[in-house]
Amino acid sequence: MKVALFATCLVDTLNPSVAMATASLLQRLGHEVVVPPGQACCGQMHVNTGYRREAVGIVANHVRAFAGAEAVVSPSGSCVASIHHQQADVARRAGEHQLAADAEALAGRTWELSQFLVDVLGVTDVGAYYPHRVTYHPTCHSLRLLKVGDRPYQLLRAVRGLELVELPAAEQCCGFGGTFAVKNADTSTAMLTDKMANVLATHAEVCTAGDASCLMHIGGGLSRLKAGTRTVHLAEILASTEEAVTPQQSTSPAVTRPTTPTVPA
Amino acid sequence: MTATVPPKAPTFLGLPTAPRGVGHLRGEQSFPDAARGALRDGQLRANLGHATSTIRGKRARVVAELPDWEQLREAGRALKAATMARLDDHLEELERQVTARGGVVHWARDANEANEIVTRLVLATGATEVVKVKSMATQEIALNEALEAAGLDVFETDLAELIVQLGEDKPSHILVPAIHKNRAEIREIFARTIPGVDPALTDDPRQLAMAARAHLRERFLRARVAISGANFGVAETGTLTVVESEGNGRMCLTLPETLITVMGIEKVVPTWRDLEVFLQLLPRSSTGERMNPYTSAWAGVTPGDGPQEFHLVLLDNGRTAVLADEVGREALHCIRCSACLNVCPVYERTGGHSYGSVYPGPIGAILSPQLTGVEDNASLPYASSLCGACFEVCPVAIDIPSILVHLRAEHVEAQQKPTAEAIAFRGLATAMSHPRLWHLAQRASRLGRLIARGRATLPNVLPPPLSGWTRSRDLPTPPTSTFVEQWTREHGGTQ
Numbered sequence: 001m002k003v004a005l006f007a008t009c010l011v012d013t014l015n016p017s018v019a020m021a022t023a024s025l026l027q028r029l030g031h032e033v034v035v036p037p038g039q040a041c042c043g044q045m046h047v048n049t050g051y052r053r054e055a056v057g058i059v060a061n062h063v064r065a066f067a068g069a070e071a072v073v074s075p076s077g078s079c080v081a082s083i084h085h086q087q088a089d090v091a092r093r094a095g096e097h098q099l100a101a102d103a104e105a106l107a108g109r110t111w112e113l114s115q116f117l118v119d120v121l122g123v124t125d126v127g128a129y130y131p132h133r134v135t136y137h138p139t140c141h142s143l144r145l146l147k148v149g150d151r152p153y154q155l156l157r158a159v160r161g162l163e164l165v166e167l168p169a170a171e172q173c174c175g176f177g178g179t180f181a182v183k184n185a186d187t188s189t190a191m192l193t194d195k196m197a198n199v200l201a202t203h204a205e206v207c208t209a210g211d212a213s214c215l216m217h218i219g220g221g222l223s224r225l226k227a228g229t230r231t232v233h234l235a236e237i238l239a240s241t242e243e244a245v246t247p248q249q250s251t252s253p254a255v256t257r258p259t260t261p262t263v264p265a
Numbered sequence: 266m267t268a269t270v271p272p273k274a275p276t277f278l279g280l281p282t283a284p285r286g287v288g289h290l291r292g293e294q295s296f297p298d299a300a301r302g303a304l305r306d307g308q309l310r311a312n313l314g315h316a317t318s319t320i321r322g323k324r325a326r327v328v329a330e331l332p333d334w335e336q337l338r339e340a341g342r343a344l345k346a347a348t349m350a351r352l353d354d355h356l357e358e359l360e361r362q363v364t365a366r367g368g369v370v371h372w373a374r375d376a377n378e379a380n381e382i383v384t385r386l387v388l389a390t391g392a393t394e395v396v397k398v399k400s401m402a403t404q405e406i407a408l409n410e411a412l413e414a415a416g417l418d419v420f421e422t423d424l425a426e427l428i429v430q431l432g433e434d435k436p437s438h439i440l441v442p443a444i445h446k447n448r449a450e451i452r453e454i455f456a457r458t459i460p461g462v463d464p465a466l467t468d469d470p471r472q473l474a475m476a477a478r479a480h481l482r483e484r485f486l487r488a489r490v491a492i493s494g495a496n497f498g499v500a501e502t503g504t505l506t507v508v509e510s511e512g513n514g515r516m517c518l519t520l521p522e523t524l525i526t527v528m529g530i531e532k533v534v535p536t537w538r539d540l541e542v543f544l545q546l547l548p549r550s551s552t553g554e555r556m557n558p559y560t561s562a563w564a565g566v567t568p569g570d571g572p573q574e575f576h577l578v579l580l581d582n583g584r585t586a587v588l589a590d591e592v593g594r595e596a597l598h599c600i601r602c603s604a605c606l607n608v609c610p611v612y613e614r615t616g617g618h619s620y621g622s623v624y625p626g627p628i629g630a631i632l633s634p635q636l637t638g639v640e641d642n643a644s645l646p647y648a649s650s651l652c653g654a655c656f657e658v659c660p661v662a663i664d665i666p667s668i669l670v671h672l673r674a675e676h677v678e679a680q681q682k683p684t685a686e687a688i689a690f691r692g693l694a695t696a697m698s699h700p701r702l703w704h705l706a707q708r709a710s711r712l713g714r715l716i717a718r719g720r721a722t723l724p725n726v727l728p729p730p731l732s733g734w735t736r737s738r739d740l741p742t743p744p745t746s747t748f749v750e751q752w753t754r755e756h757g758g759t760q
Contacts, residue, residue: 007748009697013707014741016748023752035752038700046697048651050673051690057698065700144653173610177650182733184648186301189737190614191650220738223722 001121002032004069006062006110008079009041011212018212021239022075022113025126028239029117038065044082047090049179056094059087063102071120072110075235077142077210080112085145112142113235114151114210124154129242131161135204136234137195137218139211140173152210152234159237165202169194176217192221199229206232280586281375282638288376288406288582289435290637292621295644299619309616312447317607323553324604324658331549340542341661345598348535349588355500355533356579362503366565368575373527375582376406382578383408383492383525384415390523390574392417392489398507398514399423400494401601402527402580404436404623405636408492420484422513424477431458437617437625440551440603445616448473481513491517491572495528496600497543498577501536504564505577508547508557518561524572529580531588531597543600546660550602583636592671596631598661605655605665611648620645627655631668639675646672686730704750710743717742 003026007019023033042062043055062083066072074080084107091100117123136156142148156164175181175191182188195218199207205228209215212233219231283290292299303309328334348355360370373379387395395417397403409419409430421430428443429436432454436442443451452468459480466476493514495505505526507514518524534540548557566575588594606612606626617625622633622642630649634642646669655665680687696706717723722739726732734740746754 012748013710014743016744016751019748035749037749037753040700040703041697046690046694048670049690050677052674054691054694058694061698140652144657173650173652175650180650182730184297185733185736186304187611187615190304191610217738220740223739
């Protein structure tokens with residue numbers, strides 16, 4: 001299958017390795033990956049902060065960038081949820097009915113990574129190897145808006161060498177919430193503290209999730225505390241293989257750079 | 266000959282919201298400021314953490330027992346939506362039926378009118394004191410304060426409401442107004458304020474309940490006037506209902522000669538049969554019980570049985586304005602169960618007082634700003650991480666996160682002058698709408714590398730608003746190139 005990768009604005013700008021891992025994983029599974037260079041953002045941050053009028057242009061750009069894509073995959077539950085639940089509404093409210101229809105059609109071809117792997121490709125064992133103790137945080141939007149359910153757990157359980165430990169109070173929000181983390185910094189930090197206490201109680205080396213934004217929040221808190229636990233995106237774990245393990249590797253993701261697009265024979 | 270000038274059409278100023286200067290819908294501080302203090306109160310955090318996790322567990326267990334819970338929720342949602350669509354008809358029918366059964370119906374545009382009506386009715390009986398059933402509507406309009414200003418003594422009879430009243434405190438939860446107090450604190454309040462209380466009173470829950478009972482019983486027996494709210498008002502039969510746990514409500518509703526009920530206009534349901542759905546949804550969502558211990562229902566007056574004078578005050582106080590907003594009106598579907606408060610990670614940490622309104626938590630964050638007008642409660646729609654736990658448990662499926670986002674937009678769009686935030690968001694939106702500008706903006710973010718000076722994270726002290734983040738969390742140093750740049754370099758412009 002030819003898969004168009006939507007990196008998301010955050011991953012593209014701050015965590016390129018997450019998108020690299022997503023591309024590498026999809027190629028390893030025999031799919032062609034394309035990266036539309038016109039992509040920017042889904043518009044979620046604007047909509048959720050109250051700038052829904054301003055988000056119309058962002059939605060239009062997204063729809064333009066991915067026009068003609070057969071399948072769009074993104075390593076973010078939150079951005080895919082915005083594409084599914086917000087984009088068309090934002091366009092419709094602004095009277096842009098053609099854009100709303102296009103956004104709705106594109107949403108129908110857009111998948112969050114774990115849903116794409118399990119539901120569309122029908123794989124749970126992606127051939128990954130990641131010899132670490134890992135705990136999984138189900139991010140709110142993947143859990144409650146996309147309802148990814150146990151798909152990430154199915155994928156993680158099939159990873160060789162990986163010891164999956166249950167996160168207590170896993171379904172409580174980490175306190176990120178986009179601009180909430182800044183506008184209500186104290187409450188956000190209080191939520192983060194409790195999330196970190198639960199993560200650290202697992203004695204996991206790595207806390208993983210399907211959203212780079214929530215991981216940047218949890219990881220930013222753990223880093224400030226000089227805690228030993230790292231945050232690593234689910235895509236990076238699934239992209240790791242025996243060949244990619246280096247003597248230097250500790251808990252940092254072992255991801256090979258995708259080289260040339262591999263087209264299934 | 267002079268041309269007749271057509272009379273100028275009056276300017277429509279919008280529907281009235283709840284007036285300022287009366288009632289408890291507006292806080293003195295913004296949510297972030299109020300929360301800052303609450304977050305530092307370790308006792309409050311412990312009390313709330315314990316209480317909300319207990320009730321969350323109870324609710325989850327009893328909801329899981331019902332295989333048709335989702336259908337019940339949908340029935341509740343649909344009934345509310347259909348009722349709101351013809352609210353005026355249902356209210357007029359309710360008025361007709363209550364009147365036909367010997368009750369008197371009063372219409373109150375706002376808190377001032379409602380307080381004035383109730384005060385006048387109480388004074389007309391010659392009574393000097395009233396007993397009260399727990400009621401959110403009367404808390405909303407600050408009825409107790411209005412009655413006290415008229416020289417009347419007001420006694421709350423719900424245990425938690427009594428604790429709040431004796432402690433000269435404010436309610437912090439819709440169902441459990443004293444949820445922020447633990448039993449040691451309650452013992453202290455009772456020992457200090459209840460006349461003639463046993464000095465050996467301990468914090469054993471049974472002892473506390475017995476002390477409250479002894480204090481209240483005397484008041485029930487001598488009360489001539491009671492004031493209640495209503496969970497539901499059935500239009501078809503003119504029946505009012507109160508759902509409760511303690512039985513104090515039943516005492517108030519049956520013993521006095523005069524009963525005055527203050528009901529928000531959104532509490533009307535068309536038919537008796539509709540209660541079938543709501544009386545299943547409410548107790549499971551609220552107290553985590555299959556059925557609440559007491560459900561009282563009455564219609565008008567019955568000669569020789571119960572109150573011989575019954576008044577129903579129908580309260581608007583901004584509700585019609587809420588109804589006019591086609592996105593926000595779902596907030597009127599609320600049946601005041603508190604399930605959203607109990608699962609909310611923000612409420613659990615900040616407590617109810619931080620919201621400044623008698624309606625705290627997620628439902629309060631969408632209801633209070635709509636009742637008062639968004640500008641009077643502008644920080645509340647932002648008091649949520651949009652985690653969605655509230656929507657998941659709401660027994661009438663109110664999409665609280667979507668309404669929060671809608672109200673944020675109402676706030677932004679109401680601003681007359683552009684704020685620094687608005688300018689930044691507009692600039693960013695322009696960049697994110699044009700790939701070339703976006704790539705320039707991404708490159709500009711690499712200036713962060715200069716201040717990081719080779720470290721993996723940016724300095725802890727960044728200027729506002731980033732300081733809100735960096736005070737407690739590290740921010741990674743931006744990499745040397747973006748993913749799209751790297752990919753395009755290695756693969757060419759694929760398409």
